[in-house]
Amino acid sequence: MTRLTNLDGDTAGVTAMDESVADTVATYERVAPEYRERHADRSVIADAIETFLGALDGIDGDRVLDVGCGPGWESATFREHGLDVTAIDLSRSFLDATGEVASGASRARMDMRTLGVAERSVDGLWACASFLHVPHADASDTLREFRRVLRPNGVFFCAVARGEGERTRGGETYGERDERHFTLYTPEKLRERTIDAGFVVEELHEGSDGEWLHLLARAP
Helix, strand or coil, rough: CCCCCCCCCCCCCCCCCHHHHHHHHHHHHHEEEHHHHHCCEEEEEEHHHHHHHHHHHHCCCCCCEECCCCCHHHHHHHCCCCCCCCCCEEEEEEEEHHHHHHHCCEEEECCCCCCCCCCCCCCEEEECCCCCHHCCHHHHHHHHHHHHHEEEEEEEEEEEEEECCCEEEECCCHHHHCCEECEECCCCHHHHHHHHHHEEEEEEEECCCCEEEEEEEECC
């Protein structure tokens, strides 16, 4: 199968980063090893992965874009299920980790707000705890970018933190090193923005802890 184009370069699709995004990426670079230890137990999203894979079963295609792949855990899982995976992130440390755990996946340093991916070239797009780092001002355009690269009937999953407004987590999880920016969503706002971007929402519910929202949608 022909690979997605322009995804293997180190800077494909990287745009100039505003301060909030740059601070978020810098935090992940600083704490990458600790992050891998803290979040290595992926059982917390096992149901979401199963739902995503089930939604892909009826599609005649296997190309998945792991957007904000982190250390590559889900890229590895998708590869184990025989999918053609491209993992993207702005953290070089995370992309290096992805190369270790998901050696069969393509990797690219890429900004999800301007994907270096051809129109209608992806069958599934997974954005777990990554889209929430996009500032509210860029969120709608980013969702439209996700819609652009998905084929008709393509599957989109995202998990975001529940709440309102935006916040910086400095001083909480990783002490003074933590300058990550988070955009929070109510179920109503997430549904509205996803529909406005051209998707059909199939599922939207709280995660098991009530602090996260899980959304599954399709490109019509």
